[in-house]
Amino acid sequence: MPSILETFDELFREAFVNIGYPEELGGVQESSRGSAPYQCNGAMRAAGISKKQGKHITPSDVALSVIEKLQDHPMINKLEIGGPGFINIYPSIIYLRERASELLLDENYGIKQEPPLSVIIDYGGANVAKPMHVGHLRSAVIGESIKRILRAQGHNVIGDVHMGDWGLQMGHLISELRIEQPSLSYFDGDITSGFPDTSPVTMDDLARLYPQASVAAKNNHERMELSRIATAELQSGRPGYRALLEHFISVSVAALKVGYGKLGVEFDLWKGEACVDPLIPEMIKELKLKKITEEDNGALIIRVQEEDDKLEIPPVMLLASSGAVLYHTTDMATLVDRKETNKPDRIIYVVDQRQALHFEQVFRAASKAGWFHPDQLYHVGFGTMNGKDGKPFKTREGGVLRLEDLLDIMNASAKNRLEESGIGISFDSKERSEIARKVGLAALKFADLQNQRLTNYTFDPVRFTSFEGKTGPYLLYAVVRIKSILRKAASASIDFDDKNIELSHSSEKELLIALDAFGRSTSNAASKYLPHILCDHVYRVAQAFSRFYADCPILSEDTPRHLQSSRLSLAKLTLLQLEMGLYMLGIEAPERM
Ligand code: ARG
16 A cells, blocks of 8 residues: 555656656655645756757756646646746645545554565673673664564564673683682582572672672682683583573573563563574584684684775684684574574674674674575664763763663653653552653653664753653653543544544644655664664654644534544544554553653
């Protein structure tokens, strides 16, 4: 079901071909100025082509010929020439109405369904025991949105948290625990099985042991050696350490599920680096057999530099000279796992832009190995969320951010805003705090998603929670307002006929034209993994709704019955779209506020 823009685009292309010009001159776009919602600018270039052929045809001549072909078309109300030969396009009211009811009935809200691909999104990426930082927050928020956008297009998407559970941090934890509790059976080299089912540590222990160990190791070479040895022994399969790893992972996963849950982020897979370890020996064998590996000072590498590279791209490090497995290795092995387990058409990594080189290296190696075509692998990078000092956001104590603390800050700010504006004061305290939670989360997520993802932005809870301007709370307010209108209509027993939207006022037409852009905004957001395009769209719709609501009384007694019904339908259409748009951004609205 094509949008208004697509329909006109096709009509104008056909018209340009009919009068002897190349099809692409008929491209139609939305107008940014003037009262016509759409325009076609091909006449100027067409006149240029004619001139080259020695014909004296002006842009307005071309525009006139196009207008002549199309002016009686039932979808067009009026065509006029603007400036040097722009064609301004006004859709007919009949067509707009038809489009409105079509949108209302479309179970996909005007979002174009694509031939389904199987996609894995690797996002979240929190590390076991190491605290989450803003990079993990952004990855979760952006990744969740991309997952929902792709699903809305009909793709089969699997979200994998891909935890960091295989590096030096595990060695830190094991060795630190050993220092504290040396008598635990995990540390007795003679015991190889029958370890306890319950974890010897809690999440609080892990959160304490890790920084303790990492500080000690930084200041003391011998302490660092203990962590290194523990890491190596773990990786070479020491049973007690493997058993500890299992405990660390399950304790962390339980905590991470709570943290991500509070953020409204859900993963289908809770895999990590550790779980692909068993695949590494076979993988190394395969890569050697394919003759793409090289020995380099005792390390095993894959060279990925290409001739036309402007920068140096260092080799992929499969094995360090110590035989240790590295970040490259686990990402390569994860590709093997995904290739064999999920056979994805595409894998998207939503990870801090500072890891761009890492992914470039891994993607090239995977393509050399013949596992994936470079087009199937995509790094969706992003910038940082900074504090007022312009550096990545930290807590007041200067430590790395804890997700819980950040959410608390947002919650408190939202609460202030709500009190300040007197919103929800008559509700009971339970409902009020639920509203504050939703407003705070929406504020944080929308502030994060509305920037082109590669740009850095400043954490500013006061601005994020404002009910005015391009913010999450503004959008929630729009949703809640429509819900309340529909509730009032229901309690006044005004039922309305979904299919009939009249669009008599210019604000109604403008609202419909904004709504018509949902499909292409979603497609554009999906094609380059850019949720900010969708943010722009929902904001535009909310603004258009505001103007409509100011200009067109819905439930007032002076509004005739048929207009009430038509406007309620338009409000309902707006609500459906705003809710779907916000859903794709991972944002949930309260019922009322
Ligand atoms: N755990 C990593 C970090 O904290 C992010 C993991 C990203 N995903 C991946 N497949 N490498 O930096």
